[in-house]
Amino acid sequence: MPRLRHLPLRLQPDAARVVIRPFHVAVEPRGLNPSQRGRARRIVDSVLAMDARSCLAELGLVYQDFGDRHRDITEIFERRYRQMAAELDMPMALHAPCRALIGAYFCHEYSYAAAALMNPSIVPHPNQSGLAEGTMRFVLSLRAVGEGHISSVEFREGVVDADGNFELLPLPLVAMAVEGQVEQDVAMLMRERRTALSGTVLFPVTAAQRNGLEDLRLVRFVEDDGQVIYYGTYTAYSGTAIASELLTTADFNMLSLRPLDGDAARNKGMALFPRRIDGRYAMIGRQDGESLYFLQSDDLLRWDGGDWFAGPLHPWELVQIGNCGSPIELDEGWLLLTHGVGPVRKYAIGAMLLAKDDPRKVLGRSAVPILSPADDDREGYVPNVVYTCGAMALGRRLFLPYGIADSMVGFCWLDIDDLLAELV
Missing domain, CATH: 2.115.10.20 (Glycosyl hydrolase domain; family 43)
Structure with a gap:
């Protein structure tokens, strides 16, 4: 030897050692009544129902928890929002904090x-x-x-x-x-x-x-x-x-x-x-x-x-x-x-x-x-x-x-x- x-x-x-990855939630077709809507659309609807101050406050908590653990986290949330917007046929003209918060809900941290x-x-x-x-x-x-x-x-x-x-x-x-x-x-x-x-x-x-x-x-x-x-x-x-x-x-x-x-x-x-x-x-x-x-x-x-x-x-x-x-x-x-x-x-x-x-x-x-x-x-x-x-x-x-x-x-x-x- x-x-x-x-x-x-x-x-x-x-x-x-962690990265941000997509959190996949089943997407149901549009046109269902509220009791039939899936989790993905319910999450989006809940964020859209927030007033601007509440949305900013919730996004601030996200940044406080995860902002220093990942590079360019806002860009990551934006990319994820765009993916979900395409799947759920959502408007692209939402204000930036709302887009970022929706993106954050469809991400998770993976070790x-x-x-x-x-x-x-x-x-x-x-x-x-x-x-x-x-x-x-x-x-x-x-x-x-x-x-x-x-x-x-x-x-x-x-x-x-x-x-x-x-x-x-x-x-x-x-x-x-x-x-x-x-x-x-x-x-x-x-x-x-x-x-x-x-x-x-x-x-x-x-x-x-x-x-x-x-x-x-x-x-x-x-x-x-x-x-x-x-x-x-x-x-x-x-x-x-x-x-x-x-x-x-x-x-x-x-x-x-x-x-x-x-x-x-x-x-x-x-x-x-x-x-x-x-x-x-x-x-x-x-x-x-x-x-x-x-x-x-x-x-x-x-x-x-x-x-x-x-x-x-x-x-x-x-x-x-x-x-x-x-x-x-x-x-x-x-x-x-x-x-x-x-x-x-x-x-x-x-x-x-x-x-x-x-x-x-x-x-x-x-x-x-x-x-x-x-x-x-x-x-x-x-x-x-x-x-x-x-x-x-x-x-x-x-x-x-x-x-x-x-x-x-x-x-x-x-x-x-x-x-x-x-x-x-």
Whole structure:
């Protein structure tokens, strides 16, 4: 087992991190008598019946309770009012306090990371300016879980250097949920440039994502012409069904969330290679739920078929194996972090080295895990699990963030040469 340098930092769940989200109330058709009117119209009618002084007083209490907990809360209430006005066919010419108060009644505060933080992924930051040689700025994604076991994606920014020093940028005082538009199951989301990426939260926005965006696997993808774009595969969970989807962004300001099509996209845990192979997009998938497959496609949004190339082999992974993020290109080949499930459903992390010209050829794999639950990193929401959705190479060292017991996130370094020497 290669030697790991564990870092003391642990990212923990934090119930104090909150965002404003829509509070959904069923909307009944117009024309019903007062006894038949639903809650939404009753709330609106009650606010409209207030005199101006009462409306201002009630809105003042709202601002007193929540104004310093959220950025641009008046704009949030206005956007929510406009949504409800469209649903309820309300007039748009109401005075501003009345609009804001109606919007507030149809919002709620959500603690997006109260239950757990887990399954991180990491990529180089789009902005590498102003850094010392050997230092890299990065973007870290995290799966955050709140009330109702709803999964969202939050981001952190930080810097690492060649000596192994590591620092996360401070979180802003308030978090922001990304707003956007949804058309034909495609979500186009815009992060406000005046807010930091750290503290930005992506929530489910389509029916297919209703119960969560799970296990984002980010990759910095370089096209054949040198263009850089960031992709991220993730699992959309509706509450009854799963599907693979794709995040696309050039700079983490404008993001699109699109469903993937094809028989291979009906499974969890797809990870995109960081460049084309033989002119085609390439993925690692797991069509049978227990083994690894190599997939190629000319269409980034459609994935079919796939070639089996590795299944459970060693005792620590006999139940199933899967990828732990996008392959990392080395001179020696593609370094693929894997997870394995063993006795008593213990999740551990290992690795494989795949041939660069044909990733279906396994040149070496971990006979024992490189990271396994033990002692202080086995207790949590789901015990006996360590898991990652991606690591980052810096020179000949690997910076590895990892989830602990589906509850919190730890960090470690390992030497790539030591790791390759252990692959048999």
